[in-house]
Amino acid sequence: MPRTLKPFDVDALWALARIGEPSLSPDGAQAVASVTRHDMEQNQARSSLYLFSTLGGEPRRLTEAGDKDGQPRWSPDGRWIAFTAKREQGGVKDEEPQLYLIAPDGGEAQRLGSVPTGVEAFRWAPDSRSIIFISWVWPELKGMEAQAKALKDFKARKESAYVTDEALYRHWDHHIPMGRQPQLHAIELKTGKVRNLMQGSGVSLDWREPGVNSFAVSPDGRRIAFAFDPAAEKRPDNCFALAELEIKTGAVRVLLQEAEWSFDAPAYSHGGQHLAFVAAQQGKRHTAPAQLAVLDTQGQWAVLSADFDREVEAPLRWRADDLAIRFAAEDQGRRHLCEFDLQTRAEPALLFEGGHLAAFDAQADAVVVLHDAVQFPPRLSVLGADGPVRIEQLNDAQLAQHAFGAHEEVWLQGAQGDAVQMWLVYPPGFDRKKKWPAMHVIHGGPHTAFGDSWHWRWNHQVFANQGQVVACVNYHGSSSFGFAFKDSITHRWGELELQDVEAGTDWLLQQRWVDKKRITATGGSYGGYMVAWMNGHTGQGVAPGRYRAYVCHAGCYDWQAMFATDGYTWFPRELGAAYWDDPAKVAAQSPHAFAQHCQTPTLVIHGQLDYRVPDAQGLAYYNTLKARGVPARLVWFPDENHWILKPRNSKLWYQEFFAWIERHTK
Template structure:
C-alpha cells in the first residue's frame, strides 16, 4: 500500500551529484549524500559504478563528512577528491586534496596547504594538480601563506574590514584580504607554486563549480576566466586568459567589450578551446551560448539560430567533433549536442532535468553518463554508449519511491501578459478526484531568470506540498528562462508587472476548472517568488487569495542594496535609486503596503546575504502594524535556503499549519499524519 510522501521521506532520499567518468569509460564515480534527521546533518561519500551496470554500485569512501569534487587521474589508476578529514592523528582545518585507488583502500592526504583547496584539476601527466585557493596576494610561497593563515586564525578580533566591492556571497564573507589564485601541486614532493603570484590575475569570486579554468592536453597551457575590471564585482564581463606554464606568460584568448566569456574547455588535442559566451553588450540578460576559440585569439559563437542558453560548461566529445552541454527548453533541461564544424545543435537526451553529465572512453567507444531527475523522481544515473540506448546504472532510491503515492503532474498553458502563451505545471494530490473541488497553492519560482522545471526538488517539493490536499500550480511567468530571450528580457525595468498578470491569468484559468475550489486559492514563493508574493499582497483584489507564504522575499528594493548581488539588481530594475527613485519604488512591494490585507507567513534566514533578512522582518512588522494576520519563522542559522533536516521539518510544519488555518485546506488531523 503506497502512502503520501512526508517530510521524513523527503530527507531519506539519497542525493546524487558530481558524476565523473573514468578515462576508459568503464566506470564512474558520483557523490551520494545521505541526510540524517536524527543527527540533523548530512554525510557525502563517493560511490563507484560500472557503466555497463553488470555490478551494483559500491562505496568508495567511508570516512569524513563531505567528500566531493571527485576526478579520475589521466591513467584512471587514482581518484582525487576534496575533503576535510582526520588522518594520522591530525584533523584538517581546511579542505585538502585526497587520493584513493578505484579498487578501494584508505584515502591518503595529498596536500597540506594551510588556506585549503577550493577546487582542482589534474595535470595530464598525472604527477600533479592545479588548484584554486584563497591566498594573500602579496605573499610569496606556501610557508608565508601558512604563517599568515596561522596568525589570522589566532587573532581575537571578530570584525570584518574590507575595501572590496565584492566581499560576500550567499552566506559567507570572502576571506578577508585574500583573492582566488591558481596554484600547482607536485604530488611526489608536495611542492606548491602559486601560478598567479606577483600578477594582477585572480579567479572570479563566485562558486567554483563548474570550474572556470582548464589545462591543455599536453599540460603546457592553462586557460581561465578573469574579470579585467580594476574593481571586482559580480555580474561584470569576463575575458579568457591563457597561461604558458613553462614560460609563465599570459595572453588573452577571448576579449571583446561586448561579450562575457566563461568556463573554458580545451579540446582533446588541445588546439581549440570551447567556452560559453554571452553578448552582454546587447543586454545583460543575453543567453550564454557555446563558443569556439583558437589559440591565436580568434573566436566564434555557435548556435546562431538557437534562442536558448547553456546551463552547464561545455564538454568535448572524445573525437573532438562535437560539444555536449545542458540547456533549458520549455521547463525542461535536456542534454544538447553541437557539431562544431557544422554548427548544428540537436537534442541528445530529453525529458526531465539534466543535473550533470560526463564523457569518457575512446573514439568510437564513447561513454556518456548523465544525471537526470524529473517531477516524480530524484536524480538517476544513465550510461549511454555510441549507437545504444541509455542504460540506468544505479537504483539508489527505488525502494523508497516504491512506497510512496505521488500525484499526477500535468503541463498546461494559457494566455498570459502581452497575449503570450505561458506554461504552468500542475501537481495533483495523490487522492485527486476530478469530481470534487480542491484547494490550490501557487508555488512561485525565484530568479526571476530561472524556471519551474521538470525536476524533483527538495526545498519546495511539489509532491510533498500536494500531499496535503492542494493542487500545486507552478507558473513559468514572463522573465522565466527556457522560453527564448525575448520572454526572459521582457520584465526588465518593470519588475512584477507582467509576472503579476501571468499569475492572475493562471488563477483565472484555475478558477474555471470544475475541480478547483475558487474560494481556496493561496500563493507562496521564495526569493523572487517571495517578492512576487509580497507584490500580490499589495495588488491582488482582497479575498482573491486566502493566504500567502513569503520565503526570503524582497520587500524593499532600496534596503536590498545590502545584498551580495547589489550591483546586478539595478540592471533588472532599469534604474539606480539615487537617479530615479520613483521608478525603483514602482517596482518595490513596500511602496504598496497600504493595500496589504491578506494573511501572510513570512520566513527568512539570518545568514541570507542574497536577500538580507531586513526584508522579511520589515514585511512582517508592516503587516503586524497594519493589523493583518501574520506569522514569522526566522532561522538564525540558515541562509537563502533551509538546509538542515530538522529546520526543514519545522519549515514544512509551519507552512502546512498556516495553510490549514487560513485556506480551509483539510480537516484537522490530516496534517499531523502526513507532515510529522
C-alpha cells in the same frame, strides 16, 4: 490513495540518498560519485564515494572514514580517484578541505600534501602526475609556510571586524576572505609539493564562485585557460575575459577581452587547437544569453550558436573527434543534453531529453547523466542506443513505499497575448469529481524556471501529498523560453508576471475540481517578491481576497533597501534606474510602496545568513503587516542562508508552511 502506500512527507524526503556529480573512468566502464545521506535525529549529513558500473549492478562504497567526501575526479591514467575532504589522518586533523587519493579497487585514502588555505575545486593534469586546484590565498605572500602563518595569525586575532574597500566583499552567505584571492595552484603526486601558479601575476579567478568550470588544462599539460575579471575593481556586474597561463613559467597572456562581452567556462579541444567557451554580450544587454563560442590559435573567435535561442550552460565537452561540442540547455522548463555540430552548425541535436539534466560526463564511448524529474530524485543513467539506461537503484526501495501524484503541463494565454506554461502536480489519488485546494508555487530568479524536475527544498510531491493541487507558472522573465520572453519584464518588474500568475488562477477557477475558496500563493526569493507584490495589487485591499493566504520565503520587499544585497549593481539594470536617480520608478516596482493595500494573511520566512535577499527585507515586510493589523507569522533562522539546508530546520519549515496553509484553507 492505496493503503499500502505512505504519504511522501518531509521525513521521507530527507531519508533519500542524494547523488552528486559523476566522473567517468577513462575507459568509460565505471563512474564515481559522492552519495550524501542525512540523519534527521542527529541533524547531520555524511557523504561517501561510490563506484557505479556503467553496465549496472550494485554500487560499491569506496570511502567510509570521511564526513563530506566530495568532488571525485578520475585520473587520466585511471589509477587514482582524487576527492576533497576534511579528515583526521596521521594525527593531523584538517582545518580546511584537502585533496585525498584513493585507488579505484579500494584501500585507504591518503591525503595529498597539505594546503593550509584549503582546496576549493580541482582538475587533473593530463599526465596524471599533478593536480591543478583553486585556493584562497594572500597574493602578496610566497609559499605555503607564509600562507599558513598568515592564516594562523588571522584566526588568532582578537578583533572581529571585517574591513574592506572592495566593491565585491560578500557573496550568498559568506564574506570574501579578507585580503585573499582565489588563485590556481599545482600539487605534485610524487612529492606533495605545492606551487602557486599565479604568484605575482596580479590575476585571480572569479571572487564569487570560483569552480572547476572557471579553468581548463591544455591537452599537452603546458597551459591553463581561465576566465577572470580584468577590472582593477571587482564588481558583480563586470565582464570577464579569457587568459592563458604557462604552467612552467607562470607567464600570463590575455587571450580574449571585449568591452561588451563576458566570457567563461573555457574548454580545450582534444587537439589543443581550439578553445570553446560561453560568451554573453552583457555590455549591450545585461540579460544577454550565454552562447557557444570558439577561439582558434590565431586569436580569431566566433559565436556559433547565434541562431539557437536558448542559453548554453557549462560545462562544455568536446566530442572525441573534436567535431562537436556538448552542453546542457534549458527548453520550456526542461533541461537537456545537447550536441552542437561544428561543421553543419545546425540546430543542436538532443543526446538526452529531460526531465532535468543535473550533470553529465563523457569518456571513451560512454556518456553518463545525472537526471531527475517531478516523479523521482536524481538518478544515474548511461546513454544507450535506445535512450538512457539506469545504472543504480539507490532510492528505489524507499520510493516504492510512498504515494506520488501525477504531473502535467498546460499552456495559458498570459500577458501580451503570449503563451505561458504552467505545471500542475496533483495529489495522489486525485479525483476530478471532488473539490481540491490549489496552491501556486512561484519560482525565484526571476530568470529561472520551474519544470519537470525534483526540488530538494520546495518539493512538489511533498506539497501535493498534503492534498492540494500545486501550480507552477513560468511567467514572463523565466528562462528556457527564448531571449525576448526572458527580457520582456526588464524595467517593469511585477507587471507581466502578475498577469501570468492571474491567468493561471483564472484557469484553475474554470476547473470543476478546484475549491474556489481555498486558493493560496507561495514563493521564495523573487517568488517571495511576487506574493508581496500580489498582496498589494490583488483584491484591492479586500480580505479575504482571491488568495486565502500567502507564504513569502526570503522575499524581496523594498528595492531601495535591497541595495544591501551582494548583487546590488544588478538591480538598477533590471529596474531601469538607481533609487537616487529615479526614486519614483524604483518605488513603482517595489511591494513596500503598496503596503496600504495589503490585507491577506502572510507567513514570512527568512534566514539571517541570506546576503542575496538580506533578512531585513523579510523583517520589514512582517513588521509592516503586524503594524497594519494583517494576520502574519514570522519564521526566522539565525543559521540559514537564502536556502534552508539543515534537516531539522527544513522539517520545521515544512511544518510551519503547511500549518499556515491549513489554518487559512480549512
